[in-house]
Amino acid sequence: MITRKKILCLCLASALALFAPLGFAQDAWNNDWQRSSTNMPGQEYPRINSERRAQFRIKAPEAKDVSVSIGKPLTVTKDDGVWTITTSPLDVGFHFYRVFVDGANVADPATEIFRGGGGGGLSSAIEVPTGEDFHELKDVPHGELRERRYFSKVTQDWRRIFVYTPPDYDGSPAARFPVLYLQHGGGEDERGWAMQGRVSQIMDNLIAENKVQPMLIVMERGYALKPGEEPIPMRPPQPSDPGSNAAPQPPRDYNRIFATLAEVFTKDLLPLIDRTYRTKADRDHRAMAGLSMGGMQTRTIALAHLDLFSHIGVFSGGTIDPTNVGHVAALKEQAKLVFISYGSHEVDRPNPLRPGAPNPREHVEALRQAGVNVVYYVSPESAHEWHTWRRSLREFAPLLFRN
Amino acid sequence: MITRKKILCLCLASALALFAPLGFAQDAWNNDWQRSSTNMPGQEYPRINSERRAQFRIKAPEAKDVSVSIGKPLTVTKDDGVWTITTSPLDVGFHFYRVFVDGANVADPATEIFRGGGGGGLSSAIEVPTGEDFHELKDVPHGELRERRYFSKVTQDWRRIFVYTPPDYDGSPAARFPVLYLQHGGGEDERGWAMQGRVSQIMDNLIAENKVQPMLIVMERGYALKPGEEPIPMRPPQPSDPGSNAAPQPPRDYNRIFATLAEVFTKDLLPLIDRTYRTKADRDHRAMAGLSMGGMQTRTIALAHLDLFSHIGVFSGGTIDPTNVGHVAALKEQAKLVFISYGSHEVDRPNPLRPGAPNPREHVEALRQAGVNVVYYVSPESAHEWHTWRRSLREFAPLLFRN
Numbered sequence: 001m002i003t004r005k006k007i008l009c010l011c012l013a014s015a016l017a018l019f020a021p022l023g024f025a026q027d028a029w030n031n032d033w034q035r036s037s038t039n040m041p042g043q044e045y046p047r048i049n050s051e052r053r054a055q056f057r058i059k060a061p062e063a064k065d066v067s068v069s070i071g072k073p074l075t076v077t078k079d080d081g082v083w084t085i086t087t088s089p090l091d092v093g094f095h096f097y098r099v100f101v102d103g104a105n106v107a108d109p110a111t112e113i114f115r116g117g118g119g120g121g122l123s124s125a126i127e128v129p130t131g132e133d134f135h136e137l138k139d140v141p142h143g144e145l146r147e148r149r150y151f152s153k154v155t156q157d158w159r160r161i162f163v164y165t166p167p168d169y170d171g172s173p174a175a176r177f178p179v180l181y182l183q184h185g186g187g188e189d190e191r192g193w194a195m196q197g198r199v200s201q202i203m204d205n206l207i208a209e210n211k212v213q214p215m216l217i218v219m220e221r222g223y224a225l226k227p228g229e230e231p232i233p234m235r236p237p238q239p240s241d242p243g244s245n246a247a248p249q250p251p252r253d254y255n256r257i258f259a260t261l262a263e264v265f266t267k268d269l270l271p272l273i274d275r276t277y278r279t280k281a282d283r284d285h286r287a288m289a290g291l292s293m294g295g296m297q298t299r300t301i302a303l304a305h306l307d308l309f310s311h312i313g314v315f316s317g318g319t320i321d322p323t324n325v326g327h328v329a330a331l332k333e334q335a336k337l338v339f340i341s342y343g344s345h346e347v348d349r350p351n352p353l354r355p356g357a358p359n360p361r362e363h364v365e366a367l368r369q370a371g372v373n374v375v376y377y378v379s380p381e382s383a384h385e386w387h388t389w390r391r392s393l394r395e396f397a398p399l400l401f402r403n
Numbered sequence: 404m405i406t407r408k409k410i411l412c413l414c415l416a417s418a419l420a421l422f423a424p425l426g427f428a429q430d431a432w433n434n435d436w437q438r439s440s441t442n443m444p445g446q447e448y449p450r451i452n453s454e455r456r457a458q459f460r461i462k463a464p465e466a467k468d469v470s471v472s473i474g475k476p477l478t479v480t481k482d483d484g485v486w487t488i489t490t491s492p493l494d495v496g497f498h499f500y501r502v503f504v505d506g507a508n509v510a511d512p513a514t515e516i517f518r519g520g521g522g523g524g525l526s527s528a529i530e531v532p533t534g535e536d537f538h539e540l541k542d543v544p545h546g547e548l549r550e551r552r553y554f555s556k557v558t559q560d561w562r563r564i565f566v567y568t569p570p571d572y573d574g575s576p577a578a579r580f581p582v583l584y585l586q587h588g589g590g591e592d593e594r595g596w597a598m599q600g601r602v603s604q605i606m607d608n609l610i611a612e613n614k615v616q617p618m619l620i621v622m623e624r625g626y627a628l629k630p631g632e633e634p635i636p637m638r639p640p641q642p643s644d645p646g647s648n649a650a651p652q653p654p655r656d657y658n659r660i661f662a663t664l665a666e667v668f669t670k671d672l673l674p675l676i677d678r679t680y681r682t683k684a685d686r687d688h689r690a691m692a693g694l695s696m697g698g699m700q701t702r703t704i705a706l707a708h709l710d711l712f713s714h715i716g717v718f719s720g721g722t723i724d725p726t727n728v729g730h731v732a733a734l735k736e737q738a739k740l741v742f743i744s745y746g747s748h749e750v751d752r753p754n755p756l757r758p759g760a761p762n763p764r765e766h767v768e769a770l771r772q773a774g775v776n777v778v779y780y781v782s783p784e785s786a787h788e789w790h791t792w793r794r795s796l797r798e799f800a801p802l803l804f805r806n
Binding site for chain 2: 146
């Protein structure tokens with residue numbers, strides 16, 4: 001029997017169904033939202049739910065269109081001048097984003113702001129919980145992150161570095177420490193490993209668990225130009241680019257691209273660190289690593305200076321060509337460790353830009369067979385993103401300075 | 404004789420004049436623009452000219468309205484989707500700003516981002532050149548800025564501090580140093596003095612000129628709540644507010660508002676600093692200062708703990724009531740220095756919210772006559788802004804720890 005009350009209910013339900021694409025779509029999502037750990041104090045948005053959807057809220061009463069740069073498709077609603085944007089489920093970990101308001105590409109002041117995310121500027125970011133706590137602040141002894149300025153004779157400008165010192169650095173005035181030089185990626189800067197990389201938390205935790213040798217970590221800026229020098233593009237247009245009509249390009253000459261940075265390292269930075277901090281100032285106690293562009297810098301600078309570096313880490317920054325006989329012989333002879341890592345999403349599908357390119361695992365296997373001490377790590381279910389690089393540091397650091 | 408060419412010229416001139424309010428208004432301005440020193444690498448905007456106008460450029464093709472939150476009136480033009488906004492002449496120094504795109508209040512990713520500027524979030528900022536270089540990075544020995552985390556037993560959470568250590572701190576392992584505790588303003592955080600305050604540059608320069616005693620500077624977070632504690636509003640509505648119908652309010656009880664922060668200082672922070680760094684751990688070698696809200700915190704915490712602090716600096720944070728006999732007697736007896744400062748624009752006109760309020764100079768004179776060692780500084784041609792507070796530190800620091 002259909003009562004008047006039931007009819008009213010049905011009508012209401014129909015009305016609600018009509019509105020679903022606008023205001024009620026959130027009923028389809030798990031309603032267990034938690035604020036992103038990157039949020040500024042008091043900010044409830046952006047927030048993440050257990051499906052790993054992110055939800056953003058932007059007040060823009062006069063705007064015609066508001067969107068965010070991560071997670072597609074987006075569900076966008078507007079209510080009383082406030083836009084709510086919900087993404088599809090995301091990978092876990094740290095993601096940069098920008099907000100687009102009627103075509104303006106801006107940062108969302110609701111979150112901490114990070115340098116990176118493309119374009120060389122500043123971006124907002126969210127953290128999708130990883131279920132792992134190796135990068136969280138814990139109740140363990142904490143080291144310091146020290147900001148220092150120095151004048152580079154090579155570039156003739158002031159440069160800023162960050163130096164992680166382990167918890168017992170000041171308390172053990174007679175002790176000397178090995179040093180890892182750790183480089184950020186393209187578009188980021190010397191803050192990258194401290195802010196998005198959480199280097200202090202990762203190292204404090206590893207040291208507390210007695211899994212690593214206490215070490216200094218030096219984080220430089222991955223850009224260096226002499227007065228009047230023009231930067232060499234990292235990646236000119238390639239004939240294999242979709243829609244490209246570029247002429248075939250010679251292989252990128254990283255030695256040339258990173259020549260000035262290499263000079264900064266050898267002439268300015270290493271001497272500065274060894275005279276300023278209580279280091280073990282020899283190649284056996286010096287490592288270099290980096291992510292993406294920083295990994296390319298590591299391959300270039302450390303390979304050309306095996307007299308200065310004995311341990312090498314390349315995170316999502318390419319591999320070492322096993323057919324380069326000179327490199328392989330030098331690494332076999334002099335490198336105590338070569339560490340190559342990727343996010344699984346980077347290597348578990350063919351590279352669309354270079355069909356037929358070898359899987360890094362094949363390179364690593366060939367290097368190992370040639371007698372190089374190489375360790376290969378693939379971060380599960382992660383992409384060319386910080387979750388891969390935080391995990392890479394967690395895997396790499398314990399292997400350093402062991403003999 | 405009017406030639407055809409001249410007629411053409413006149414017509415063109417008239418046509419240009421018609422367009423002046425839209426695209427050609429910049430002809431009226433000095434065309435000697437320089438990028439703001441706060442800009443991210445490669446960003447030409449915002450820029451400043453010799454009239455101290457600021458000019459902003461925002462690409463927002465679909466937007467109906469774009470503006471910025473500093474400098475009125477604004478001249479706004481739109482050309483090919485790019486908005487150019489030019490301000491009236493500004494005060495020299497550091498200014499926070501936000502961008503408004505069709506009602507959305509966002510940060511401009513073209514500049515470094517700073518915490519502050521109202522609302523507790525992040526803002527962009529420009530620097531209008533001051534013609535002074537005491538806050539610039541110079542070729543002098545540089546100290547370090549150290550980031551440290553510690554667990555507060557009072558608030559039961561992890562707190563972050565920054566500690567400036569002078570250039571010779573690590574190199575003089577037997578030396579011990581006095582300590583200045585230096586607080587940021589409302590809406591800012593423990594980064595404020597390092598980022599917008601340029602504390603390292605100011606101190607490095609003063610030390611190089613042998614104008615100050617080398618000292619540690621500890622920068623804490625001006626917010627502290629115990630678990631479950633609700634914050635007490637700094638400033639409830641006042642009957643003297645324009646359009647207010649608020650009931651008369653009792654005087655603000657800063658002892659109550661800052662009670663938890665005072666506990667953090669005395670129970671957690673001071674012991675942490677004295678056991679972690681090589682300090683001169685007595686009241687004679689301990690100072691506290693702060694700006695605006697941080698000045699109120701300084702008055703409250705240091706006045707209640709003259710057993711711990713001997714030097715007090717209050718920058719744009721009010722004065723000390725000379726009719727409070729207990730305070731005056733304690734300061735006369737125990738304070739080696741009371742420093743009160745303001746920007747001239749804060750004190751050179753009557754306070755519209757408190758007509759008849761005494762000029763701070765009168766308070767200072769009364770304190771001096773009562774026997775308190777008080778120094779009063781008014782920063783010329785500056786407001787309740789960072790130029791006042793950078794200068795205040797420059798004036799205050801040389802007076803510290805002299806006897």
